[in-house]
Amino acid sequence: MTQELTSPSPAPRAPGAGRGPAWWRDAVIYQVYVRSFADSDGDGIGDLRGVRERLPHLRDLGVDAVWLTPFYASPQADGGYDVADYRAVDPLFGTLQDADELLRTAHDLGLRVIVDIVPNHTSDRHPWFTDPETARQRYLFRPGKGEHGELPPNDWESVFGGPAWTRTDRGDWYLHLFAPQQPDLNWENPEVHAEFEAILRFWLDLGVDGFRVDVAHGMIKAPGLPDIGHGAQAQLIGSQVLPFFDQDGVHAIHRAWRRLLDGYGDGSGRQVIGVAEAWAPTPERLALYVRPDELHQAFNFQFLNAPWQADALRTVIDASLAATSSVGAPTTWVLSNHDVVRHTTRLGGSLARARAASLLMLALPGSAYLYQGEELGLPEVTDLPDEVRQDPAFFRGGRATGAAGPGTDTESAPDGVAAAGGQDGFRDGCRVPLPWSGEAPPYGFGPGGSWLPQPADWAPLTVAAQTGDPASTLELYRAALELRRRLPGLGDGPMSWAPAPDGVLAFTRPGVLCTVNTLGHDAELPAPGTPLLSSAPVTVQDGTARLPGDSCTWWAI
Ligand code: NOJ
Numbered sequence: 103m104t105q106e107l108t109s110p111s112p113a114p115r116a117p118g119a120g121r122g123p124a125w126w127r128d129a130v131i132y133q134v135y136v137r138s139f140a141d142s143d144g145d146g147i148g149d150l151r152g153v154r155e156r157l158p159h160l161r162d163l164g165v166d167a168v169w170l171t172p173f174y175a176s177p178q179a180d181g182g183y184d185v186a187d188y189r190a191v192d193p194l195f196g197t198l199q200d201a202d203e204l205l206r207t208a209h210d211l212g213l214r215v216i217v218d219i220v221p222n223h224t225s226d227r228h229p230w231f232t233d234p235e236t237a238r239q240r241y242l243f244r245p246g247k248g249e250h251g252e253l254p255p256n257d258w259e260s261v262f263g264g265p266a267w268t269r270t271d272r273g274d275w276y277l278h279l280f281a282p283q284q285p286d287l288n289w290e291n292p293e294v295h296a297e298f299e300a301i302l303r304f305w306l307d308l309g310v311d312g313f314r315v316d317v318a319h320g321m322i323k324a325p326g327l328p329d330i331g332h333g334a335q336a337q338l339i340g341s342q343v344l345p346f347f348d349q350d351g352v353h354a355i356h357r358a359w360r361r362l363l364d365g366y367g368d369g370s371g372r373q374v375i376g377v378a379e380a381w382a383p384t385p386e387r388l389a390l391y392v393r394p395d396e397l398h399q400a401f402n403f404q405f406l407n408a409p410w411q412a413d414a415l416r417t418v419i420d421a422s423l424a425a426t427s428s429v430g431a432p433t434t435w436v437l438s439n440h441d442v443v444r445h446t447t448r449l450g451g452s453l454a455r456a457r458a459a460s461l462l463m464l465a466l467p468g469s470a471y472l473y474q475g476e477e478l479g480l481p482e483v484t485d486l487p488d489e490v491r492q493d494p495a496f497f498r499g500g501r502a503t504g505a506a507g508p509g510t511d512t513e514s515a516p517d518g519v520a521a522a523g524g525q526d527g528f529r530d531g532c533r534v535p536l537p538w539s540g541e542a543p544p545y546g547f548g549p550g551g552s553w554l555p556q557p558a559d560w561a562p563l564t565v566a567a568q569t570g571d572p573a574s575t576l577e578l579y580r581a582a583l584e585l586r587r588r589l590p591g592l593g594d595g596p597m598s599w600a601p602a603p604d605g606v607l608a609f610t611r612p613g614v615l616c617t618v619n620t621l622g623h624d625a626e627l628p629a630p631g632t633p634l635l636s637s638a639p640v641t642v643q644d645g646t647a648r649l650p651g652d653s654c655t656w657w658a659i
Contacts, residue, residue, distance in 0.1 A: 122371070123367075123371035123372070123373050124373060124594075125166060125167075125214070125373065126167075126312070126373065126375045126398050126399065126432075126469060127432045127468070127469060127593075127594040128432065128467075128468060128469055128586075128592075128593030128594040128595075129166040129167050129214075129469045130164070130165045130166050130167075130464070130469070130470050130471075130472065130583055130586065131165065131166065131167040131168070131169055131216065131377075131469065131470070131471050131472070132160055132163070132165040132167070132168050132169070132471075132472045132474065133168075133169045133171070133439060133440070133471060133472065133473045133474060134153055134168055134169065134170050134171065134474055135148075135171050135440045135473075135474055135533055136148050136149065136150065136153060136170055136171055136172075136173050136182075136195055137149075137171075137181065137182070137194070137195070137533075137535075137553060138474070138533050138534065138535040138536060138552075138553075138554070139152060139153050139156065139474055139535075139536055140152030140153060140155060140156045140536065140538070140547060140548065141535070141544075141547055141548025141549070141550065141552070142155060142548065143548070143549075143550075144548055144549035144550035145194070145548075145550055146544075146548065146550045146551040146552050146553045147194055147195075147553050148195075148535065148547070148548070149194065149195045149196050149200070150173060150191065150195050150196035150197075150200040150201055150204050151196055151200050151204075152548060153168075153170070153204055154200070154203060154204040154207050154208075156538070157204075157207055157208055157211055157213065158211065159565060160211075160213060161211045161212065161213060162580065163477055163576075163579060163580055163583060164579075164580055164583030164584050164586075164587060165213070165472065165583065166213070166214060167213060167214035167215065167216055167311065167312075168208060168213055168214070168215050168216065169215075169216040169217075169218070169314050169377075169471070170215065170216070170217050170218065171218050171440060172185060172217075172218045172220060172316075173191055173192060173195040173196070173201070173217075174186075174187060174188055174189075174190060174191065174192060175187035175190040175191070175192045176192050176225055177225055177227050177283065178192075178194070178492075179225065179226075179281050179283035179284065179494060180280060180281050180283070180284060180494050181440070181492065181493075181533070183218075183220055183280070183284070183316060184220075184223070184224070184225035184226070184227075184281065184283050184284045185220050185224055185225055185228065186224070186225040186227040186228050186229075187228070187229075188219075188220075188301045188304075189301065189304050201308065202308060202309075205308060205309045205310065206309075209309070214311035214312070215309075215310055215311055216310065216311055216312040216313060216314055216375070216377065217305055217310050217312075217313060217314070218313070218314045218316055219298070219301065219302065219305075219313040219314070219315055219316065220316040220317075221287065221289075221298050221315065221316070221317075221318075221321055221355075222279065222286060222287065222316065222317035222320040222321050223278065223279070223280060223284040223285055223286045223287060223317075224284070224285065224287060225283060225284065226282070226283045226284070226285055227283075231285055234272070237276075237285075239288065239291055239293070240287060240288050240291055240293060240294055241276055241277070241285045241286065241287060241288055242276060242277035242285075242286050242287075242288050242323070242327075243270075243274050243275065243276050243277075244256075244267075244274065244275055244276075244277070244327065245274055245275070246267075246269065246273075246274070246275050251273055251274070251275075252269075254266075254267035254269075254275055255267060255275050255277075255327065256327050256328070256329050256330075257329045257330055257331070257332075257333075258277070258279070258327070258329075258330065258335065258345075258346060259333060259334075259335040259336065260278060260279060260280060260281070260282075260498065261279055261280055261336050261339065261495075262280055262281055262494050262495040262498040263336070263495060263498035264498050266278060266279055266346075268282040277323075277327075279317075279320060279346055280494070281494040281498065283494075286320075286323075287321070289321040289322055289351075289355065295355070295358070299358070299359075299362055302359065302362055302363075303362070306363075306366050306374060310374070311372075311374050311375065312363070312374050312375035312376060312377065312398070313375075313376050313377070314377050314379060315356075315359075315376055315377065315378050315379060315380075315397065316379055317379060318352065318356065318378035318379055318380040318391060318397065318400075319347050319348045319349075319352060319378070319380040319381055319382060319391075320346065320347055320352070321351075321352050321355055322349040322350075322351030322352045322355070323345060323346050323349065324345035324346070324349055327345065328345050330344065330345065339381050340381035340382065340383060340403065341383050342383050343383060343387070347381060348380070348381065348382050348383065348387060353390060353391070353393075353396060356376070356378070356391060356396040356397050357395050357396055359376055359397070360376065360395055360396055360397065361395075363375065363376055373398075375397075375398040375399065376397035376398055376399075377397060377398065377399040377400065377401065377434065378391040378392070378397045378399070378400040378401070379400075379401055380400050380401070381403065384425075385402075385404060385421045385422050385424070385425035385426075386425050386428075388400050388402070388404075388425065389425040389426050389428060389429045389431065390429075392426060392429055392431035393429045393431075394429065394430055394431075398431070399431070399432070399434040399469060400434060401434055401436050401439075401471065402422050402433055402434050402435055402436060403436070404418050404421065404422060405418050405419070405422060405435050405436070405437075405463075406436055406437055406438075406439075406442065406445075410449050410450065410455055410459070410620055410652075411605075411620055412602075412604070412605050412606060412607050412618070412620045415462070415607060415618070415620070416599070416607060419466065423467065423597075426468070432467065432468035432469055432594055433466070433467065433468035433469075434468060434469045434470070434471065435463045435466055435468060435469070435470045435471070436463075436470070436471040436473075437456075437459055437460065437463055437473075437476065438472075438473035438476045438532065439471070439473045439532075440473065440529065440532060440533055441529055441532075442529075442532065443482045443524035443531070443532060444473075444475070444476065444480060444481060444482040444531075444532045445459060445460075445476065446476075446479055446480065446481045446482070447481045447482035447484070447524065448482070448524070451481070452652060453479050453481075453575070454637070454638060454650075454651070454652040454653065455652045456476075456479060456575075457479065457575055457578055457637035457638070457653075457654070458618060458619075458620075458637045458638070458652050458653050458654040459654075460476065460578075460579065460582070460637070460654075461578070461582055461616075461618075461635070461636075461637045461654035461655075461656065462607075462616065462618050462654050464582045464583070464586060464592075465592060465609075465611065465614070465616040465654070465656060466597065467593070467594060467595055467596070467597050467611070468593075468594060472579075473532075474536060475536050476579075477575065477576050477579040477580075478536070478537070478563050478564075478565065478568060478575060478576055479563065479574075479575035479576075480534075480536075480537075480560075480563060482524055482525070482531040482532055483525070483530075483531045483532075483534045483554070483556075483557060484524065484525040484531055485525070486525060486530050486531060486534075486554065486555070490530070490554055490555060491528065491530050492530055492533075492553075492554075493528045493529045493530050495527075495528055495529065496528045496530070530554055533554060534552070534554045534555070534556055534557075535547040535552040535553065535554060535556060536565075537556060537560040537561075537563055537564040537565070538564055538565050538566065539564050539565065539566035539567075540561070540564065540566070541561045542558070542561070543555065543556040543558070543560075544556060545560060545561070545564050546564065546565075546566070578635075578637060581635050582635060582656075585634060585635055585656065589613060589614060590612070590613075591611045591612030591613040591614050592611055592614060595611065595612060596611070596612065597609050597610065597611050598610055600615060600630070602617065602627060603625055603626075603627060605619065605620050605621040605625065606618065606619050606620070606621070606625050606627065606649065607620070608627070608630065610659065613658065613659060614634070614656055614657065614658065614659065615630045615631055615656075615657040615659045616654065616655070616656055616657070617630065617647070617649055617654065617655050617657065618653075618654045619649040619650065619651060619652065619653050619654075620652065621651050621652075622651045622652065623651045624648050624649065624650055624651060625648075625649045625651075626646050626647065626648055626649070627646070627647055627649070628645060628646060628647070629642045629645050629646060629647040629657075630647065630657045630659060631657035631658050631659035632657060632658045633647075633655055633656070633657055633658075634655075634656040634657060634658050635655070635656045636653060636654070636655040636656070637653050637654045637655070638650040638652070638653040640653065640655045
């Protein structure tokens with residue numbers, strides 16, 4: 103008998119977000135990069151109304167929650183990660199009422215909503231910074247070195263390139279680990295703690311279900327702000343503890359925030375969560391951010407950085423699970439986000455690998471984060487002209503695309519794989535607005551154009567074009583998420599490795615076995631069960647399964 107299968111026939115979907123109090127332990131959370139998701143007013147920039155109108159797509163996709171990137175009042179020097187007012191919606195994106203309506207609609211659709219919080223730095227247009235008196239207390243100002251204070255206070259470099267210090271008209275210097283328009287806050291000042299706790303309460307009172315904490319490893323700096331002693335510091339991020347990143351002192355902040363978040367639980371068991379965007383040198387140090395009294399989740403960038411090789415993937419998966427289970431937390435898997443080269447391109451420009459990697463991720467224990475457009479198999483856009491670029495790192499000459507850290511940089515990525523295929527290491531290529539429908543740009547993104555140009559050949563990739571096509575990447579994601587909901591053995595829970603030929607991974611979850619063929623050619627193994635879902639057509643003949651190269655298959659066992 104020969105069986106061939108790519109996607110199962112569609113089954114009715116359960117309503118979202120019904121997973122009990124600890125919903126986050128195995129939630130699939132979809133990242134909406136607001137300015138590139140959907141534009142409701144025709145200015146070419148995505149907005150909150152656009153997100154609200156397109157929420158049914160996310161319900162149909164089958165995700166549990168949405169993470170919205172910053173939509174607060176901001177001069178947009180770093181895509182909104184430079185916040186001037188944490189309680190206001192930037193007019194580019196709408197109004198507070200739009201945010202409120204978005205939250206209500208999402209909840210009505212069974213989707214939870216997480217918002218970004220940016221505590222390491224504000225915008226230089228934030229009223230605390232524009233007032234020289236408050237600025238001195240609440241930011242990190244230091245006198246310069248040299249006879250006339252003309253040299254920066256230390257040798258720290260900005261993640262975006264160049265010195266991490268800028269001199270003011272008054273002659274002193276302020277620290278900015280990112281762009282000069284993003285001065286670092288002084289977390290030794292209790293007023294900073296009080297203000298951020300009030301901001302968290304503001305959004306919790308509006309009904310958000312949690313926060314993605316930007317640069318959660320950055321707020322505390324080593325006493326005395328010591329020199330590092332050499333350059334190329336962006337490439338050290340995540341490979342060692344630096345005097346400005348992953349200092350032990352940050353954990354006290356996360357513990358305080360966890361107490362605050364827990365205070366928002368209600369009688370019905372509502373749990374609001376914090377997820378750390380933290381770069382730590384080892385899985386063990388990353389696990390410290392998700393101890394029971396700290397944040398709930400931390401992005402697992404080690405997995406994102408792993409090359410497409412069976413042994414390497416297995417090592418990272420084992421290390422990640424061991425580290426998080428040592429503190430009782432689930433692992434949080436991610437393959438793409440707004441700071442890194444899209445994984446279709448990063449994994450050798452191979453859609454087959456990207457589809458396989460996605461199915462692998464969704465079969466692993468814990469929670470998974472999807473980045474908008476990966477469900478369409480979108481590639482990185484690699485031919486953006488200089489005049490449309492917006493990434494501040496592009497203008498500062500930084501090599502690390504990763505505002506966020508390493509692995510977005512070709513030199514520091516393992517085998518150079520993680521960043522392969524991007525356009526000169528900057529982040530605009532993964533932020534190109536989504537194609538929804540139609541034959542030509544802006545592909546239904548909105549009634550106007552799009553703030554970054556979309557490729558002319560994206561018509562087959564639109565949501566409309568892929569819907570109903572069982573071979574499409576969109577239907578693969580829908581089928582995978584539907585199975586995750588239907589099969590209790592997926593999501594949180596145990597996994598164990600099963601025997602497999604070289605280059606192939608096999609592991610079991612309760613009731614399910616997952617095979618991943620990382621080789622560029624077919625591999626065979628005794629059929630482990632009945633195929634449930636596969637990223638490429640898999641065949642079973644006379645008890646032998648033939649796994650296509652670069653494929654992942656879920657089997658019912
Ligand atoms: C990480 C964010 O993901 C990135 O986009 C931003 O540039 C930096 N943090 C600075 O806020």
